[in-house]
Amino acid sequence: MLELKDITKRFDNRTILNKMSFQVPDGEILAIVGPSGAGKTTLLRCITGLETVDGGDFILDGEKFNPAANRDNDKVIGVVFQDFQLFPNLTVMDNVTLAPELALKMNKADATKRAQDLIDQLSLSGKEQLYPFQLSGGQKQRVAIVRALAMNPKILCYDEPTSALDPDLRQTVEQIILNLKSEKMTQIVVTHDMQFAKNIADQILRVEPIDA
Amino acid sequence: MLHYFAEILPSLLSGAWMTIRIFLWTLIISIPLGVVVSLGLLSKFSPLRWILKFYVWLMRGTPLLLQLIFVFYGLPIIGVIFQRYDAAIFAFALNYTAYFAEIFRGGFQAIPNGQFESARVLRLTRWQTLRKIVIPQVVKIVVPSIGNEVVNLVKDSSLVYVIGLGDLLRAGNIASARDVTLLPLVAVGIIYLILTGICTYLLRRVEQRLSKWE
Numbered sequence: 001m002l003e004l005k006d007i008t009k010r011f012d013n014r015t016i017l018n019k020m021s022f023q024v025p026d027g028e029i030l031a032i033v034g035p036s037g038a039g040k041t042t043l044l045r046c047i048t049g050l051e052t053v054d055g056g057d058f059i060l061d062g063e064k065f066n067p068a069a070n071r072d073n074d075k076v077i078g079v080v081f082q083d084f085q086l087f088p089n090l091t092v093m094d095n096v097t098l099a100p101e102l103a104l105k106m107n108k109a110d111a112t113k114r115a116q117d118l119i120d121q122l123s124l125s126g127k128e129q130l131y132p133f134q135l136s137g138g139q140k141q142r143v144a145i146v147r148a149l150a151m152n153p154k155i156l157c158y159d160e161p162t163s164a165l166d167p168d169l170r171q172t173v174e175q176i177i178l179n180l181k182s183e184k185m186t187q188i189v190v191t192h193d194m195q196f197a198k199n200i201a202d203q204i205l206r207v208e209p210i211d212a
Numbered sequence: 213m214l215h216y217f218a219e220i221l222p223s224l225l226s227g228a229w230m231t232i233r234i235f236l237w238t239l240i241i242s243i244p245l246g247v248v249v250s251l252g253l254l255s256k257f258s259p260l261r262w263i264l265k266f267y268v269w270l271m272r273g274t275p276l277l278l279q280l281i282f283v284f285y286g287l288p289i290i291g292v293i294f295q296r297y298d299a300a301i302f303a304f305a306l307n308y309t310a311y312f313a314e315i316f317r318g319g320f321q322a323i324p325n326g327q328f329e330s331a332r333v334l335r336l337t338r339w340q341t342l343r344k345i346v347i348p349q350v351v352k353i354v355v356p357s358i359g360n361e362v363v364n365l366v367k368d369s370s371l372v373y374v375i376g377l378g379d380l381l382r383a384g385n386i387a388s389a390r391d392v393t394l395l396p397l398v399a400v401g402i403i404y405l406i407l408t409g410i411c412t413y414l415l416r417r418v419e420q421r422l423s424k425w426e
Contacts, residue, residue, distance in 0.1 A: 048333055049332075049333070050329055050332070050333070071335070073335070076335065077333070078333070079330075079333045081326060081329070081330060083326060085324075085326040085327060085329070085330035086330075087327070087330070087331075087344075087345050088349065088425055088426060089345065089348040089349055089352070089425050090344075090345075090425075098334070098336075098344060099334035099335060099336060102335075102336055102337075102340050102344070103334065103335035103336060103340075104335075131424065131425040131426070132425075133425060133426035147334070148333075148334075151334060151335065
């Protein structure tokens with residue numbers, strides 16, 4: 001379970017998040033919604049360690065941890081970026097196996113086998129040797145999900161997973177997220193799409209802009 | 213006429229060898245140094261940034277010919293004495309490093325921040341990120357501009373005549389003045405074309421290898 005306690009984040013004295021607290025039980029899906037500029041993405045960036053917080057605690061499975069300094073390979077928080085940020089110079093397979101080999105010190109054969117399982121699971125079979133520029137938007141997103149899953153994350157986070165896709169791909173994304181839920185993956189999804197949030201989430205957190 | 217060419221060819225080739233040596237040494241020194249200086253230009257430590265900016269401004273803002281003269285005739289005044297050949301390599305490396313640094317700086321700046329963040333959440337170290345993700349992308353971006361400079365360098369190397377080094381152009385000039393004919397200079401032109409042609413061909417091959425991804 002992930003718990004946030006009194007998380008506060010400021011940029012140049014402007015408070016973005018003020019003493020925010022919530023819990024995400026294992027295997028559940030939290031959707032973070034709210035208008036643009038409310039701090040949804042900032043909250044996600046704090047959880048994933050891309051921003052440091054100005055106050056409050058993160059607690060994962062009963063232990064305090066600092067996402068920004070977290071190097072524990074049992075406490076990986078995976079991220080699927082809005083624009084995916086695949087590595088353009090690497091094939092789909094290499095995008096997926098790079099971090100397990102370098103960071104988790106898996107050997108090439110194990111990393112490749114695990115990657116292949118995930119690639120097949122997300123219907124990317126046959127795309128292993130393609131480069132990102134040869135993929136459609138939906139395929140790129142699935143590669144980004146596979147790449148994050150290959151690190152065996154405790155939690156998988158998505159920043160606006162529907163915004164860069166055609167509207168008819170929304171259901172595919174929903175299905176992927178719900179399939180991962182059935183495998184007990186804890187997921188946090190930032191979205192401005194209320195209907196999408198209602199379709200997938202166990203819990204919806206509304207983030208509002210802070211006045212003054 | 214063929215007989216005449218055969219007669220002057222050995223001296224032209226020995227001049228060409230000087231051209232090639234200056235060319236290769238300048239590249240071997242300037243390209244890695246250019247990467248280092250470019251990282252300095254992007255450093256958060258502002259005194260270093262300002263010093264390097266000044267260096268780049270000085271090198272790009274004055275003629276290479278002038279820099280050669282200063283290194284060979286000027287530096288001895290303050291006690292720094294170079295042999296002709298060393299002076300040439302020093303001046304060329306100093307000059308080309310500045311150009312390469314600017315090219316690499318642009319390359320590094322073109323890499324989106326998201327690539328660094330993506331690598332970070334995947335637990336890659338700073339060095340792994342540079343080596344596996346950033347540098348391959350920078351190389352692809354800079355190869356065409358580096359190629360331009362490389363071809364320029366072949367021709368710029370002819371400036372060493374000013375400090376009395378016997379390069380290809382000088383060898384041609386000597387033969388031309390001695391025999392009162394332009395034929396040696398035609399031969400010189402052809403040899404330059406062959407050298408730049410080889411560079412262009414090799415650079416094209418590199419670009420092709422890098423074009424399998426976008």
